[in-house]
Amino acid sequence: MPETENSRKPHDRMAAYLADDLAAVNTLIRSRMASEHAPRIPEVTAHLVEAGGKRLRPMLTLAAAHLCGYQGHFHINLAATVEFIHTATLLHDDVVDESGQRRGRPTANLLWDNKSSVLVGDYLFARSFQLMVETGSLRVLDILSNASATIAEGEVLQLTASQDLATTESIYMQVVRGKTAALFAAATEVGGVIAGAPETQVRALSDFGDALGISFQIVDDLLDFQGDPGAIGKNVGDDFRERKLTMPLIKAIARADAEERAFWVRTIEKGRQQDGDLDHALALLTKHDALGDTSRVARSEAARAKQALAPLPNHPVKEMLLDLADYVVERIS
């Protein structure tokens, strides 16, 4: 069946629409990840930046700027900024998670070492601030430095909340904000700010990014329990094995009877897992409809994202953003 315009994923349609901008972003990224003195830096960065990431976050910035009628070129800087912050976060995440794979390839900390991942992440973070300074917008710097603090705070929170059965949905949501929503929201917001859009539109873009990011992360956590391993690029139950308390588990634990609670204490809190535990965990998630309830939260966030865009004018990019919100939850089986 030939691929028609409408059958393509919203992400791909957006990439086609923004192709010239994305090419400029890639050129800028390549020039700024260079280092006069330390060739290790572009090696490590290229491994990640060129690995075929979807460039979703920089695309959100470009899309928001277009939607607000921006005619300048600083949205390219900001899109590269957002991608650098994201890449720096991934490099540090892989050290923190002791991961061996990312996007189906060995992680930088495995190919080089943890040291390189930490320091190259720091370099990209500094470079991202240089890119922002060039735009001359203190408001952009304010938004993205706040997002960076929320990201780091969320990661620390995830570290301490992990394996702790007392983790509430409210703590989980704060972790999700740090992991995903803060950068999504900042990415769309700065697109509006650089375009000089009215406050209602800037606020709308920030809300859209926030809700989209939350929905995106919840679906990710849901697919960890019910996804097709080929499609999600990791194994079903990884979060369970790593004892990460995501929304499905938090809901099932909240509804556990004494016997079930003992199971969660053993497998998550004490980490004494054995054969068959994942199947039993999945059965408990089904019994308490934890996956169904989680997917309802994801859908409601996607709906909130779409509603948020109301103050924005009609525009092909607006349709793509609306479709993107739908697509995020369509991944739920």
Next chain:
Amino acid sequence: MPETENSRKPHDRMAAYLADDLAAVNTLIRSRMASEHAPRIPEVTAHLVEAGGKRLRPMLTLAAAHLCGYQGHFHINLAATVEFIHTATLLHDDVVDESGQRRGRPTANLLWDNKSSVLVGDYLFARSFQLMVETGSLRVLDILSNASATIAEGEVLQLTASQDLATTESIYMQVVRGKTAALFAAATEVGGVIAGAPETQVRALSDFGDALGISFQIVDDLLDFQGDPGAIGKNVGDDFRERKLTMPLIKAIARADAEERAFWVRTIEKGRQQDGDLDHALALLTKHDALGDTSRVARSEAARAKQALAPLPNHPVKEMLLDLADYVVERIS
């Protein structure tokens, strides 16, 4: 003998002169290292920030602002910024160096874990940018984001240059800029910038910080080979054992005959060290006057720092900065 005003170290006299400002900096640091959601953050930060560091870098910012007649309060923000960047760097350094001790206490990565050190460092780095944004000065953001990039680049360079006998003095100087001089120079420069000082004075302050930082780091590397273990807080020869190519070693290796070169290849490049190697290394450093030559470079940088201050007006703080440059090289035995 009672301590007189002039017998006190220049650093202590500066701390006394700037006492009110330093108290304000400490209050600001404590309020900004808090985290609403993640109590781990202030725990880790307090361990380092309250550990009795000398606050040398923030004092340089305060001193520069005073010297340029600044009457506002943003120098407090900038001094806290500089301390946060420094603390973030230390947290990441300890992960990279796999250190167990810093300032005579166990490092954060040992007390908590590498993950916490990486993420809390990221948090402090983000917080430092928030503090800068509040000053409303894009130029300050430019200077400190450039310094942050140089710091990270220097650290990566040190990683790849370590154990590599081909490391030149020029590479070493670039590492020193990243490790120490870039933040010293930025710390003094932003003090002048926030005061609205004339360009010649801003440039002079930057040059002073640069030369002071280089001198400071070279003396540090020198004391690793000839210091009093009690005074330097580490053991003689640590850099040799860790196969770090600092200026004394680079000079001795450049002057090595074939037999000596084989010794350096075995001990530094291959890392096959045995009893007596440190003594032999020290003998080779003496034979080639590598320590004497290194101390001459340190003294010439200290002299450059003092000369740089010529365009600044007479002021008690200027005398303290001049004395500080002298004091840095007085530590050489």
